[in-house]
Amino acid sequence: RIVRSFEAAAGPAQRGDGAHLDDAADTHAGAQGTTVDVETTRTSQLASPFSAPYRTRTAALWATWFGVNFAYYGAFLWIPTFLVATGFPVAKSFGFTLVITIAQLPGYAVAAVCVEKIGRRPTLALFLAGSTVSALLFGQATSETTIMAAGCALSFFNLGAWGALYAITPEIYPTLMRAGGAGGATAFGRIASIVAPLVVPWVFTHHGEGWTFGVIAAAFAVATLAALALPERRGQALD
Template structure:
């Protein structure tokens, strides 16, 4: 039995939970950083008297860095390892975020936000790839969705910091950014505490290290239970032998090869559309509420309530992804996101704004969880980091555009046109999701 098959057949162990929690805390810290900028934009628009164009660039420049970070971070992860890149990215964006707290001008703050984006963009696809490569086959999708659920924890932390720190004083945004130094310390733990991908190690002919890691995971399971699992595995192996098509897939070394290009194109479309709608809406919601006449404190409180709806969205996605499958779960949640975006565009009262925002948060973040679970499963090990990173990098182009297009669209057609555009984008993403292959229960290609 190969080392990858030995990992695939294991139940969830304490080591799996440590890997998920360790990666998830890094994920939450990333989300906190991204979420904070939406509150900082609203605060600096008041304290520094920034124009809509200036706040747009403050929101977008980080995503320029994220686009580059995601693309090159994935490539680097395929060359030097998932864990190494994970730790490096946390270090880069943690230091840059802490330095942002000292910025004395908009130009300096924008430059530092670009560096923050570089680290943040590279970390997300690398972390999901690492967890996906260790997760037991039968619950692989669920584990990656649970990893993505830490995004809600981080965004919730950002909403709390926005409501109680950013809005507390004129320099509240500086104290909020100072908290971004936390990932710098966490990077040391990541480097020392998390295992490297066994699939990566085998590709690099580091077989002794790979064997030590697999043996350590197996040691967490009772020997009698392991023997029973192996017996079931032998019976299943007789029914599901490798096919020439699977072998050819494993040998692919380009995400645009004939066997991979259709799924790559669909994945890129989904990433682009989801980024456009998500960041266009959630980066601007606190500022939009202020523009509608709500106070800074009240708009931040509304955003905090809306953020709470992310948690049940992830929970539903984690359950459905192993029941309905990846494709149906993602497509359905994207359809729900489209309906919620259309509803938000027509919301006028406080109750309607909160309800529509909660629905958008529920469906959209559930879709994000399913999307991160799908990506690593679409590629063989040799290009898995590159495939997930390139899709994320292409999607970040939309996240760069999204904050910039919001002000002119609002002037031209108001919230109805803006959220109508987001609804259309979600519909396109849902259609693309239906073209992806269903990977539920399949062996992660080597």
């Protein structure tokens, strides 16, 4: 509606396309062939992210953001330190970390395709499940080959999950609630990004690498289950 008001103010001549606003102004729908699911403005004006219509999705979104932040910052800030502690030279540990980090790029790319092909929620849940398994494997890896393979898989799936999470988050609330709803979830996730770098080294010191990545895998698993409770809005018009 806001864009249409801009177009109306400019007029067809300034827009330069010679088209009439009436061709599209009366249509409030998504792309051709999609299902329209518009949440009313009146409802969104009165509601908060924790009101009855949105309570479940808000709790699921907050849990997902918390789990993803905890696992990501708990793992990737400390991977070089973990590798050095298990006997690898500093230079080699940073070399491993560089290769593992590069694996994030194809993770983002694959997730970007999947969110449109199979949907936001399935993509997010799939990549989080892959992150769970990868974290468990990394915690048990001992050789250079298994460390590199499990680390790259963890990086691939974890960053793909981030991409899907950023795609689904703003779509699950109506326009008047979108900034507050998405901002609240990301802010709650930042708590985990503060807590994880403090908790993870304590677990590593007292219980070893297996337990450490078991905790990280548990965070991913919680996020996976929470993601399944999020609404799927692919192909639907947003109000």
